[in-house]
Amino acid sequence: MAMTNEHDAMTAPASAAVLDGDARDFFALLKPRVMSLVVFTALVGLLMAPGEIHPVIGFIAILAIAVGGGASGALNMWYDADIDLLMGRTAKRPIPAGRISSETTLAFGLFLSVFSVATLGLMVNWLSAGLLAFTIFFYAVVYTMWLKRSTPQNIVIGGAAGAFPPIIGWACVTNSISLESIALFAIVFLWTPAHFWALALFKSEDYGRAGVPMLPNVAGERTTKNQIVLYAVLTAISGVVPTLMGFAGIAYGVIAAVLGAAFIWYSIQVWRMPDGDKKMIPAKKLFGYSLLYLFAIFTALLVDALVAKFFGLVV
């Protein structure tokens, strides 16, 4: 049996006993940038929900949701290590770069999944814990293991996983799912296709090399551009729904309408881009704007909710 000269003794083969990854590599397994989106949208759901939650419990709820989201990211990296190696965007991730083993990542992801769900259940409520468990399952199993490699609609359906956090945040306060939280879900759900297909347009060679059936690779650029415009319009409509439903103010509605109109404008620039364009500048701009759009929409919702909650104003 191989052993290290210190306390790593009694662990099986030398290759498995020695890890090169440091704490930053483990943090990278949690997909921190995706996690920041999860944290932010869940926080908005939690603050918009009618009712009270103790600030410390609210903080722990967001932390548990963040860790659960991170756990699903780790499980995704465990399963996708083979194709991550083939794509420039993902080749430096800890597993393909050889800094953390596949087995360690699986154990890390599973442990954090169970721990985050149990923490949310014991400290907040079991509805939100169940929703978090379902989200992790949906992202790791339904999206990563099943849809991603089998259908060009992968990110349309899989996008649901990224859209659940505001529903979970809402459920942490109300212990229920309501039409309002579903409206928040719809914004992220409908935003995801245009966001990812813009990326897939200018990264289609990467996805092609990895054999991932993204829409541009399977149905071609023209179909993808048509679909991008369609989803941009649906996203813009969903953005103003909170005002139409009466749980966000007029000021928010105006901001959402302007942001949505710009989203449609950027998507039309992509639609007008000639097929076979190598630089894909409009697609890169749409991708960048889509990130700004979601952040701005949820920031506006957050401000609207805080103004209403603490000042009793509806603007």
Next chain:
Amino acid sequence: MDEVELTEQQKKARRSRSVALGVVLAVLAVMFYVVTIIKVGPGIFDRPM
């Protein structure tokens, strides 16, 4: 038994993991304590001896 000599890089990585784990465990201990007080209430300190 074979011995595996850790490289300096591996020792550094292990130290980084150990520190992170220590911090996480300390935060968890504080978190569980605070949540217990919130859930049970400050009355937990008033019970008769």
